[in-house]
Amino acid sequence: MKTVKIKKGWQFKIAGIPSKQLKDCPAVSIVAFVPDKLPFIKPRLLVQKGDHVLIGSVLFEDKKYPELKFLSPGCGTISDITYGPRRALHEIVITLDSDEIFETFEKLTESGFDQIKRSSLIDRLMAGGMWPFLRQLPFRQIADPDSLPNAVWVTLGSADPFQPKAYVYLNEQADFFEFGIKVLRRLVDMVNICRYDEPCDKNNSAANRVTHRILGKYPASDPGVVLYHTKKTAAENQDWYIDGQDVIHLGKFFKTGAYPIDRIVSFSDGSSKNSCHFKTRTGVCLKDIASSPLNDQHKINDPHKRWVVGGVLSGYTSTRDAFLDPYQTSVMVMEETHESELFGFVRPGLKKISNSRTVISTFSAAPLPINSDMHGENRPCVNCGYCAKICPVDIMPQFTYKSIDADEIEEALAYGLLDCVECGLCSFVCPSKIELSDFLITAKHRYHKEINQVV
Amino acid sequence: MFNQFEKNLRRFFEKSSTHFSKGGRFYKFHPLFEALETIFFTPAIPARCPPFVRDGIDLKRFMSIVLLALIPPLFFGIYNTGYQSQLSGGNDLNFFNIIISGLLTVMPMIIVSYAAGFFWEILFSVIRKHPISEGFLVTGLLFPMTLPPTVPLWQVAVGISFGVVIGKEVFGGTGRNIFNPALTARAFLFFAYPAKMSGDRVWVAVVDSASTMISAVSGATPLAVTALLPSFETIESMLHRAGFTLSTLFLGNYPGSVGGTSALCCLIGALILIITGVASYRIILGGVAGLLITSFLLGIVSTTPLNPWADINPLYHLAAGGFAFGIVYMATDPVSAPGTHTSKWFYGFFIGMLTVVIRVFNPAYPEGVMMAILFMNLFAPLFDFIEIRFRVSKRIPNV
Numbered sequence: 001m002k003t004v005k006i007k008k009g010w011q012f013k014i015a016g017i018p019s020k021q022l023k024d025c026p027a028v029s030i031v032a033f034v035p036d037k038l039p040f041i042k043p044r045l046l047v048q049k050g051d052h053v054l055i056g057s058v059l060f061e062d063k064k065y066p067e068l069k070f071l072s073p074g075c076g077t078i079s080d081i082t083y084g085p086r087r088a089l090h091e092i093v094i095t096l097d098s099d100e101i102f103e104t105f106e107k108l109t110e111s112g113f114d115q116i117k118r119s120s121l122i123d124r125l126m127a128g129g130m131w132p133f134l135r136q137l138p139f140r141q142i143a144d145p146d147s148l149p150n151a152v153w154v155t156l157g158s159a160d161p162f163q164p165k166a167y168v169y170l171n172e173q174a175d176f177f178e179f180g181i182k183v184l185r186r187l188v189d190m191v192n193i194c195r196y197d198e199p200c201d202k203n204n205s206a207a208n209r210v211t212h213r214i215l216g217k218y219p220a221s222d223p224g225v226v227l228y229h230t231k232k233t234a235a236e237n238q239d240w241y242i243d244g245q246d247v248i249h250l251g252k253f254f255k256t257g258a259y260p261i262d263r264i265v266s267f268s269d270g271s272s273k274n275s276c277h278f279k280t281r282t283g284v285c286l287k288d289i290a291s292s293p294l295n296d297q298h299k300i301n302d303p304h305k306r307w308v309v310g311g312v313l314s315g316y317t318s319t320r321d322a323f324l325d326p327y328q329t330s331v332m333v334m335e336e337t338h339e340s341e342l343f344g345f346v347r348p349g350l351k352k353i354s355n356s357r358t359v360i361s362t363f364s365a366a367p368l369p370i371n372s373d374m375h376g377e378n379r380p381c382v383n384c385g386y387c388a389k390i391c392p393v394d395i396m397p398q399f400t401y402k403s404i405d406a407d408e409i410e411e412a413l414a415y416g417l418l419d420c421v422e423c424g425l426c427s428f429v430c431p432s433k434i435e436l437s438d439f440l441i442t443a444k445h446r447y448h449k450e451i452n453q454v455v
Numbered sequence: 456m457f458n459q460f461e462k463n464l465r466r467f468f469e470k471s472s473t474h475f476s477k478g479g480r481f482y483k484f485h486p487l488f489e490a491l492e493t494i495f496f497t498p499a500i501p502a503r504c505p506p507f508v509r510d511g512i513d514l515k516r517f518m519s520i521v522l523l524a525l526i527p528p529l530f531f532g533i534y535n536t537g538y539q540s541q542l543s544g545g546n547d548l549n550f551f552n553i554i555i556s557g558l559l560t561v562m563p564m565i566i567v568s569y570a571a572g573f574f575w576e577i578l579f580s581v582i583r584k585h586p587i588s589e590g591f592l593v594t595g596l597l598f599p600m601t602l603p604p605t606v607p608l609w610q611v612a613v614g615i616s617f618g619v620v621i622g623k624e625v626f627g628g629t630g631r632n633i634f635n636p637a638l639t640a641r642a643f644l645f646f647a648y649p650a651k652m653s654g655d656r657v658w659v660a661v662v663d664s665a666s667t668m669i670s671a672v673s674g675a676t677p678l679a680v681t682a683l684l685p686s687f688e689t690i691e692s693m694l695h696r697a698g699f700t701l702s703t704l705f706l707g708n709y710p711g712s713v714g715g716t717s718a719l720c721c722l723i724g725a726l727i728l729i730i731t732g733v734a735s736y737r738i739i740l741g742g743v744a745g746l747l748i749t750s751f752l753l754g755i756v757s758t759t760p761l762n763p764w765a766d767i768n769p770l771y772h773l774a775a776g777g778f779a780f781g782i783v784y785m786a787t788d789p790v791s792a793p794g795t796h797t798s799k800w801f802y803g804f805f806i807g808m809l810t811v812v813i814r815v816f817n818p819a820y821p822e823g824v825m826m827a828i829l830f831m832n833l834f835a836p837l838f839d840f841i842e843i844r845f846r847v848s849k850r851i852p853n854v
């Protein structure tokens with residue numbers, strides 16, 4: 001086992017880290033598939049409103065790659081299909097039957113697995129809706145089945161303490177995990193399993209399969225960061241990656257022959273009382289996770305809260321009525337920004353979160369509550385270098401963003417634009433409140449579109 | 456009471472904001488209103504794109520720390536200005552008188568500097584429709600602190616105007632200037648009005664209490680003393696005879712520019728800046744190293760006293776002539792310094808080196824550090840360019 005130590009990053013000091021307790025969510029009546037967070041996919045809808053679907057029925061496919069199917073996370077009637085801006089498919093809402101039925105897929109036994117060829121394994125994964133969980137660096141698109149990467153990176157646990165802990169979801173799932181790894185081995189010769197948090201169950205065989213032990217601050221556990229710090233050649237840039245929980249699903253899919261829809265989601269509302277892991281399902285409505293009877297209803301239902309899905313620093317804003325998209329496993333409810341503050345800039349900042357040492361709270365390790373305030377106004381870059389100091393993959397965001405601004409995309413690429421792991425730390429620390437990461441990510445996506453048009 | 460004040464203030468800004476918002480009568484002056492309002496109230500702006508948690512630091516806080524770090528030299532400067540003035544005026548040296556006299560000299564300079572500078576800042580932000588930048592809070596205070604206390608106030612106004620307009624705004628405003636605006640202003644005055652900026656008659660202001668007119672008396676600075684050095688004397692003994700021991704130079708209790716005499720106060724400021732991480736310790740340490748090493752080497756190679764400053768104990772270089780002030784507050788201005796790490800060491804080192812070289816080889820420019828910083832400002836982008844090239848060549852390409 002290799003140990004990879006990553007020096008740069010940010011030590012989370014945010015209150016309300018989910019406990020390792022796993023609670024069950026009560027049964028829900030609607031779920032939805034949210035296609036608009038699928039990277040670079042153009043959906044072609046195969047169902048319409050009023051259709052009845054099973055768990056695992058095909059809902060839509062990719063226009064460019066029709067073999068790539070996306071399956072229903074519930075059994076019931078399609079009650080609504082909504083579109084976002086520019087007629088992009090936004091949500092496919094399914095009202096669930098009381099007795100849900102699974103679509104059946106062909107199971108794989110251990111011996112049957114030994115005979116199966118790589119190509120037919122890929123076909124099965126595509127048809128079974130499992131392929132999209134495999135993703136490819138550097139653009140983080142769904143892995144290209146025609147490519148053969150150098151390695152696939154499996155991430156167990158996260159340096160973001162608001163993401164699910166590996167030992168919570170691995171618990172009693174070791175068999176499925178093993179089988180999932182086996183599947184990955186058939187696809188790619190090298191399977192690197194990175195573990196971030198401490199295993200609490202030493203007997204769990206998954207713990208013994210770890211190849212890389214990751215140490216460091218957020219976002220050390222991100223496959224892009226690990227790859228950046230371990231790669232030797234440019235050929236490794238297009239490596240694949242997959243989350244540990246999805247590896248379990250791979251195993252489960254082949255062993256049970258059913259499309260797996262269970263999900264373990266970490267939930268936090270900033271208090272230590274309510275924040276824990278929830279056992280729920282793909283496509284669940286966010287408020288259904290939170291409205292578990294154990295939760296403090298009053299606080300959660302406050303409309304002045306901001307719901308952030310997918311990590312405190314890298315996630316996106318959602319609403320309590322939105323549905324969990326298939327890739328995300330963490331939900332955070334935080335304070336929406338409140339009133340302006342008298343003489344904010346000269347206050348010592350006992351309650352303010354900061355990476356800089358200009359705020360007193362930096363000198364203590366106590367976790368602090370957060371809100372969605374910018375804590376200042378946008379200003380020109382003063383070249384303070386804070387962003388470069390924190391970037392885990394040694395990009396100098398201030399220079400990179402300036403070269404993008406000047407339309408020098410080649411320059412930005414040379415600076416390492418594609419190594420950007422979209423962690424958001426540069427925007428977080430910038431005293432001039434420049435949207436660096438947003439700028440970089442947008443440029444990256446634009447570049448992806450450009451090169452794919454030419455081909 | 457405080458809450459009442461806060462409430463009233465809030466109400467006041469809410470009421471006035473209608474006039475300054477879009478469609479209001481004074482919409483043109485929106486940047487001014489915004490600047491005023493945000494001095495009192497840090498506005499609540501929800502984050503629009505990820506991450507939705509943002510660091511508690513903003514540019515205002517960043518600049519406030521620099522102002523905080525400027526307080527020790529400023530207070531000492533007020534005291535020292537008053538002290539030198541009372542001393543040469545033959546007046547009573549009680550603390551109260553000293554402070555009053557110092558305030559009477561220094562405060563008008565600061566007020567004029569801020570007023571004239573803000574005039575330009577506001578003008579440009581109204582024309583360019585951008586918010587007023589906090590950077591000027593620092594520039595407006597730094598500049599008068601580099602001046603001799605006898606400077607006529609109109610020159611303060613002219614100087615800061617030059618600094619803001621030519622030093623900053625013509626390059627596109629904050630963040631785009633090549634030179635440190637305060638130093639640009641200082642250099643402009645130095646070359647435009649040399650009589651008021653150098654020589655040995657400008658460094659002590661005597662406030663005539665009846666008319667509050669400021670007149671200058673002779674009070675040589677250590678750099679000026681040694682310029683007149685007869686060749687048979689060593690510089691140390693010369694300085695000692697004029698009353699400049701190393702400890703005087705370090706404490707700063709001698710005639711000189713308003714804020715730049717005390718290396719000790721600059722050291723305190725440097726500690727504040729380094730501990731809070733606002734200024735780069737690399738530049739400061741690099742500068743000190745450059746100065747010490749260069750003066751040490753020069754001391755070894757110079758056999759005949761080619762210039763008195765060549766074979767002086769290097770510590771004198773460190774303590775004298777505003778070097779400490781320059782390297783701590785001017786050279787570390789992030790906008791005009793390089794942004795990459797190794798470059799900062801070199802940048803600082805060269806400033807230290809050039810300061811000594813200028814002092815030794817061209818005593819006509821006693822304020823070597825000012826020239827050195829401006830000169831290196833010019834090269835900062837080149838340093839960055841080289842280091843970025845180097846770093847990029849180390850990356851495994853990803854295109």
Ligand code: SF4
Nearest residue numbers: 391420421423424426
């Ligand atoms: S550039 Fe910004 S978002 Fe990208 S990896 Fe660096 S810190 Fe993270």
Ligand code: SF4
Nearest residue numbers: 381382384385387430
């Ligand atoms: S943190 Fe912001 S202000 Fe500082 S160098 Fe980076 S972009 Fe510029």
